[in-house]
Amino acid sequence: MNIRTILGNLTPARMLVFGITISYTLAAGVYFSVVGNTEFLGYIAGIVFLILLGGCLLTHECVPVWLLWVLSFLGVLHLLGAAVQINGDVLYNYVPLLIENPTGLTFIKYDQIVHTYGSFAGALLMYFFLVRDTKFHWFGIFVFAVLGSMGLGALNEIVEFIAKLTVANTDVGGYYNTAVDLCVNLFGAVLGAIAAFSFWKRPSA
Incomplete structure (x- = not known):
């Protein structure tokens, strides 16, 4: 896959998913650092790996944008599980x-x-x-x-x-x-x- 094809597949819709995912991951990293949650700081490293993987997926037109949103929402669920307190x-x-x-x-x-x-x-x-x-x-x-x-x-x-x-x-x-x-x-x-x-x-x- 040449660079022109890669850039052609980086549509605004795909970049929006990528940008939002990076934003909430950075926000979560700051939050867990402030509260001293070292366990989930480690898990964020795993999410960063998924973001890098997602960066590769952005260049494949066979992966629809809605599926990128599905994967991004998984990151949201994961981080909420650690950040939100109930009882x-x-x-x-x-x-x-x-x-x-x-x-x-x-x-x-x-x-x-x-x-x-x-x-x-x-x-x-x-x-x-x-x-x-x-x-x-x-x-x-x-x-x-x-x-x-x-x-x-x-x-x-x-x-x-x-x-x-x-x-x-x-x-x-x-x-x-x-x-x-x-x-x-x-x-x-x-x-x-x-x-x-x-x-x-x-x-x-």
């Missing part, structure tokens, strides 16, 4: 709907909603790249969209693990929290892949 605790630990279950695990937490949404968005993104650059059968694209999204979710779990090792008094959960996160990631990824095939043109077999 003396962070929004990430808030339980908007408690579902009784025999496992003793807590469902549905805000954190699980964000994981589901993130994997949903990730599957949409994987779909658009796969359907453009591969000749897989539609089922193969579906499977790899789900697996690719789960891979992005696993990267997030690695970031949380690093935070657990390096930051004192982190709010990151233990083994069960990670396992639940991976399960809701799978759920969100499957929903995202289904949505992609339901609302957009399916690849030919």
